[in-house]
Amino acid sequence: MAKRVVIAVGGNAILQPKQDPTFEVQMTNVQKSAEQIAKIEAMDYEIVLTHGNGPQVGNILQQNELAKHTVPALPLDACNGESQGFIGYMLEQSLKNTLRQNQSSANVATLLTEVEVDRDDPAFKDPSKPIGVFYDEDEAKQLQASKGWIMKEDAGRGYRRVVPSPMPAMIHGVDSINHLLEQNIIVIAGGGGGIPVYQDEDGLLQGLEAVIDKDRTGRKLAEQVNADIFMILTDVSNVYINYGKPNQKKLEAVCVKETQKYLDDGQFAAGSMGPKIEAAIAFAKTGRTAIICSLYEADLALQGKAGTRISYT
Ligand SMILES: Nc1ncnc2c1ncn2[C@@H]1O[C@H](COP(=O)(O)OP(=O)(O)O)[C@@H](O)[C@H]1O
Numbered sequence: 001m002a003k004r005v006v007i008a009v010g011g012n013a014i015l016q017p018k019q020d021p022t023f024e025v026q027m028t029n030v031q032k033s034a035e036q037i038a039k040i041e042a043m044d045y046e047i048v049l050t051h052g053n054g055p056q057v058g059n060i061l062q063q064n065e066l067a068k069h070t071v072p073a074l075p076l077d078a079c080n081g082e083s084q085g086f087i088g089y090m091l092e093q094s095l096k097n098t099l100r101q102n103q104s105s106a107n108v109a110t111l112l113t114e115v116e117v118d119r120d121d122p123a124f125k126d127p128s129k130p131i132g133v134f135y136d137e138d139e140a141k142q143l144q145a146s147k148g149w150i151m152k153e154d155a156g157r158g159y160r161r162v163v164p165s166p167m168p169a170m171i172h173g174v175d176s177i178n179h180l181l182e183q184n185i186i187v188i189a190g191g192g193g194g195i196p197v198y199q200d201e202d203g204l205l206q207g208l209e210a211v212i213d214k215d216r217t218g219r220k221l222a223e224q225v226n227a228d229i230f231m232i233l234t235d236v237s238n239v240y241i242n243y244g245k246p247n248q249k250k251l252e253a254v255c256v257k258e259t260q261k262y263l264d265d266g267q268f269a270a271g272s273m274g275p276k277i278e279a280a281i282a283f284a285k286t287g288r289t290a291i292i293c294s295l296y297e298a299d300l301a302l303q304g305k306a307g308t309r310i311s312y313t
């Protein structure tokens with residue numbers, strides 16, 4: 001029986017911080033990512049693919065704000081939906097073309113995914129999710145004063161606007177995902193962490209203005225579709241301790257207890273590797289394996305030849 005993997009691709013797979021955020025640039029990046037995902041498909045895995053949207057949803061929000069005097073602005077949950085749609089389109093088309101070239105019989109489907117969160121999640125009072133482009137300190141101060149945006153420093157890379165980022169509690173559409181996987185279809189779901197929603201007093205779904213972390217949603221998705229492996233693809237080959245220092249050491253196979261200790265010791269930056277490690281630990285606690293590795297070594301990592309593997313013991 002084919003093994004099931006949930007793969008979360010990082011922002012760099014779609015747009016790198018210094019790149020111009022044109023559609024063409026993002027499409028070129030996505031095409032390279034699709035070639036890597038197709039290698040995993042060729043290894044006979046059932047694949048659920050999820051992805052970030054921080055730069056894209058920030059840019060959509062800004063487009064809305066700039067045009068609001070002529071076209072009414074959409075709320076952030078609708079912007080999340082837009083970003084799922086256009087990133088899903090780029091991924092789906094690139095994957096279909098690559099699979100066709102590889103003469104694979106697999107197909108691809110993108111699902112718009114709502115994710116339930118707690119309306120009273122404390123994250124709504126403490127925005128922390130960086131979105132959109134980077135600014136220097138002076139620009140950040142000006143934007144904070146003129147537009148009322150909340151600006152925070154993002155992992156040593158500059159200042160960005162931040163929005164609330166509640167925890168994902170329940171992914172919608174898992175039955176559909178399971179059905180598609182059984183039909184040899186790669187499913188793109190939970191993009192941008194999913195569209196945050198809650199159930200109101202009448203049991204009706206309503207959108208919320210927030211951006212969920214895609215690694216957290218990826219982990220939840222992996223649990224809900226009963227995946228064998230949860231994989232986070234990013235722009236470093238491994239997780240390191242003492243990262244960036246002369247004595248940095250790469251982690252290859254680590255258990256939950258050891259990884260938790262490094263996390264508690266502050267080895268993983270809050271806005272970047274920290275959430276990935278938290279998600280990986282949470283998944284590994286279910287007794288299955290989480291992998292963090294480079295997008296370009298994903299196939300090797302699944303064979304145990306690259307990346308960082310986090311297991312319960
Ligand atoms: N301990 C660590 N080991 C490896 N990378 C780390 C560590 N701490 C921070 N990082 C940073 O995490 C980055 C990946 O996180 P992030 O930029 O959020 O990725 P993505 O956009 O791919 O989700 C790496 O480029 C690296 O600079």
Ligand SMILES: NC(=O)OP(=O)(O)O
Pocket residue numbers: 010011051052053054055130192193211212213214215
């Ligand atoms: N939603 C989300 O986590 O996006 P990024 O990975 O691009 O920050």
